[in-house]
Amino acid sequence: DTISITAGGNISNTNTIPNPLVCSRLNQNIDIPEEKPLKSSFVGSGTHPIRIKMFESFKNDCDIFMQIKGWNPKVDENDFNTFLKATVNSKFCLCPRGYGLISFRLYEAMQLGSIPVIITNIPYLPWKDELDWSEFSVLVLPDQIDSIPQILRNYSDEKIKQMKNKITQFYESYFTLEGVFNQILRRL
Numbered sequence: 001d002t003i004s005i006t007a008g009g010n011i012s013n014t015n016t017i018p019n020p021l022v023c024s025r026l027n028q029n030i031d032i033p034e035e036k037p038l039k040s041s042f043v044g045s046g047t048h049p050i051r052i053k054m055f056e057s058f059k060n061d062c063d064i065f066m067q068i069k070g071w072n073p074k075v076d077e078n079d080f081n082t083f084l085k086a087t088v089n090s091k092f093c094l095c096p097r098g099y100g101l102i103s104f105r106l107y108e109a110m111q112l113g114s115i116p117v118i119i120t121n122i123p124y125l126p127w128k129d130e131l132d133w134s135e136f137s138v139l140v141l142p143d144q145i146d147s148i149p150q151i152l153r154n155y156s157d158e159k160i161k162q163m164k165n166k167i168t169q170f171y172e173s174y175f176t177l178e179g180v181f182n183q184i185l186r187r188l
Helices: 049-058 077-088 104-111 142-153 157-174 177-187
Strands: 006-008 016-019 038-045 062-067 090-096 115-119 137-140
Touching: 006 077, 006 137, 016 090, 016 137, 016 177, 038 049, 038 077, 038 142, 038 157, 049 062, 049 090, 049 142, 062 077, 077 090, 090 142, 104 157, 115 157, 157 177
Parallel strands: 006 016, 038 062, 038 090, 090 115, 115 137
Antiparallel strands: none
């Protein structure tokens, strides 16, 4: 009868409530352009075979900016700045699972005005009892990775704008530290 509230997706049972991986606020002085020159991007490490497959599929795609390196617990300032620049200039941010079923990248993308493309073999979506994730993200299974460019082309500029508005509407209440605490308290 014990309810467990977990983040990352490494523990799952019938009494588990998925919780967001709460990340620190990124620099609030980042200018997020209205017009984004990149269709999508990923800057990160190769911590899961899904990430390696994604990189191999898109390393030569001019519409998707890709940078993948080995995992390092201390993120180099140049790599962090590359991540920030690529993400704020991307309509979509590829958010493949890492060690867990979900990634901090998902919540960082929302902060940076980019629509998350969640790539995971087992969807682990917090607050899905209240939120329709298709309103503000794109869910892709690993066997659909090669189809991502076509999937993203199907989103009109108007749909992208609606999705970004939903992120703005939900972010503070569901994905910040205070919002997560309030959501947990509501469910206890």
